[in-house]
Amino acid sequence: MARPTDSPASVVLVGGHESANGADLLPFLDQLPATQVSASGRALSNTVSRLLSAPEGAPVVVVPITFGRNPTMVADAAKTLSWLAPLHPGRLALAADFGTLDHLTAWLRAAAVEVRRRSPEAAMLIAAEAANPFDDAELHRIAHLVRTHGAGNEVEAVAVAGQGDLLASLQRLRLLGHPEAVVVPAGFQRSSTVPFGDGDFAGAAFYGPLVSEQAVLRVIRDRVADAVHGLRHGDDGITAGLAADHGHGYAHSHAFDATEGAGHTHTHSHGDGRGVAHTHDHSETGHHHPEAAGGSHPEMSLTHTQ
Template identity: 45%
Template sequence: MTAPQPAVVVLAGGHESDGGRDLVGLVTPSGAPAGRGPVVHAAAAAGRPLAEAVRSALAAGDGPVCVVPMTLGRDPKLVADTARALRWLADDEGRGRLALTAPFGAAEHLIGWLRAAAASAGGGDAVLVTAPAAGPFEDAELFRIARLVRQYGRHRLVEVAFAGGDPGSAEGAERCRLLGADRVTAVPASFGPALPADLRDSDVRDGGPLLRPSAIAGVVAARTAAALHLLGHGEDGILAGLDAEHGHGYAHSHGPGGGHHSDGHGHGHGHKHSHSHSHPHTPAHTPH
């Protein structure tokens, strides 16, 4: 019996990885001997760069190509954008060979990963969760996540700061000090460094990366294996990915201007959606 061909992986990056630039170190070097995990062909931003990377991966061999949306749970747009980039390829040169995996992580995973990363901080330290600024909903989600990290962790102070956003990195660190922290430890809610550029010369302690490369590779391998199983049953994951933004943003918000209709009627789409592409559950305490 012929062994199935190993999958080639392309990583799709969004705001949590600086458009994929923070993922370049995960790409398998050309000519490297085959390891236990899948070969990572490229990391690229969703859109044209991703489509070009996937075309290159398809042309490099005859085996399956799996695309992993590298979100930590705060970028549903990345999943939908990735699905849109793959839709046409799946009907052409990628027919039967191309699969969209479940997202790298979900919010509950990020909570666990942040708790694990914060373990290096002293009990009296404030934990400053840092991330590149994204959009209002994505940034608001990080405040919710940080609150749960505080609720289920051992640190009294868990604050949030955004590189290029509000509150900024320096402002977040200063808030920690004003609240009585003896020391501030930064941990990233992203694939990038814990310390944004404007904090690297400060006394804020670098809490290290959120996940070590070996841990990231393990999750990518798990997502790829699950996607290959589904692909073997005719499910490429792309249709489910196109629906990833459903319920995200103003259309489903009851914030300013988004309340219930004045005529007393509900939303009119109260049915539940069932996705054929469920997310494999990774333990929230995945090691670094």
């Protein structure tokens, strides 16, 4: 692999449903020189191709701006880069994701403490743009963790396709005895056009950005620096990115394996929020699943005897 030049890297922040396809990231560009924002897909391909055609030959680093709830965006970005990288050896890298699900949970727990401090009686409503059943389910899982390990305030979650979803959640909280609520974004939204505090939104307030501007800038710079370092040592991050959405979706089960002992792939999640595929041989020399060979678990039967 050719070595990257010593020129400063050009950076592309690729956004998905956690950042309104990148629109929420635009305010950061004033503090990030040589940086652009793009959605995934053809827009990313066009942006990266244009940067790679620059005569100075600077490396290009793509940073997936996700808290870990959009692994398909990361995999799509990696696929785009995998087509472009062979044409520009040593110049293109995919950085590690901005954050992980554990980071998101920790930031939301910190927000729960702050909500409790500001408004001790207020509920916390974690809100995010509706995406797909799996990413939305992750939102509710994280809300449960924040509720369980939070500050003692009521915590709910809503995947928002329109203001009606937000209104319905606030009304449900009122019926449960929580007339006050603070809406906390589970993404990169920094402001809201919803008329919180007025009319149907009386008693509700917008929390503000989940992560401070300086913290976001610091993380992005760290991701870029790490990606450039990896590129200099022959690791462009693209292969890992291609596996980002492995295991995301319907759970894998051995119960319907056609052949006992057949080898197949598991995906394990590691600290950078990406899945890495490992193949395990489920044969007599490996670990064995008696339920796959023997049928059902008796203790899970739905038949009741009198």
